[in-house]
Amino acid sequence: MSVDPMTYEAQFFGFTPQTCMLRIYIAFQDYLFEVMQAVEQVILKKLDGIPECEISPVQIRKCTEKFLCFMKGRFDNLFGKMEQLFLQLILRIPPNILLPEDKSQEALTYSEEEFQLLHKEIEQLQEKYKTELCTKQAFLAELEEQKIVQARLKKTLTMFDELENAGRKNGTSDFRESLVFLVQNSRKLQNIRENVGKEAKKLKVS
Secondary structure, three states: OOOOOOHHHHHHHOOOHHHHHHHHHHHHHHHHHHHHHHHHHHHHHHHHOOOOOOOOHHHHHHHHHHHHHHHHHHHHHHHHHHHHHHHHHHOOOOOOOOOHHHHHHHHOOOOHHHHHHHHHHHHHHHHHHHHHHHHHHHHHHHHHHHHHHHHHHHHHHHHHHHHHHHHHHOOOOOHHHHHHHHHHHHHHHHHHHHHHHHHHHHHHHO
């Protein structure tokens, strides 16, 4: 079968010429098989009428299959020539012929310079599209990071609200003042710990 897509012919006929030829090939091949089966049945009936015939149905089948292979080889050879004739001449639209729906393209003529400019413009648009796509992807990634940060911030604010509510229940009026007081006491405890550590080292040295 031909490897040429023949898209213009497919647009005109409504089917690809290769598909048409394939269907014709399958139809002829099926008909050949049916004929050989009919011939085999006729031969077997004739043999039944011959007394003491030494030819068995198995021998008839082998001969039928051998003849079928011979006929198929001849058919494939002839069909190859017919396919070439159909695809190159009969089902082929000449390159200088335009379909009626494409007649408007006759007025659209471009010089080589105009074609190169158009091609260059297409490349520039493709590069611009790629740049915008990368920018969009970076923006979406940043947006996802912002959503993660907002979720963490919301979680932190919720924790502070819970601590403030707990402080009010325990008699603390202002959570922020309590937090400052806690930080100051924490620093004092850290200083005391450092001093105790220094004194312990001095005792070990002495």
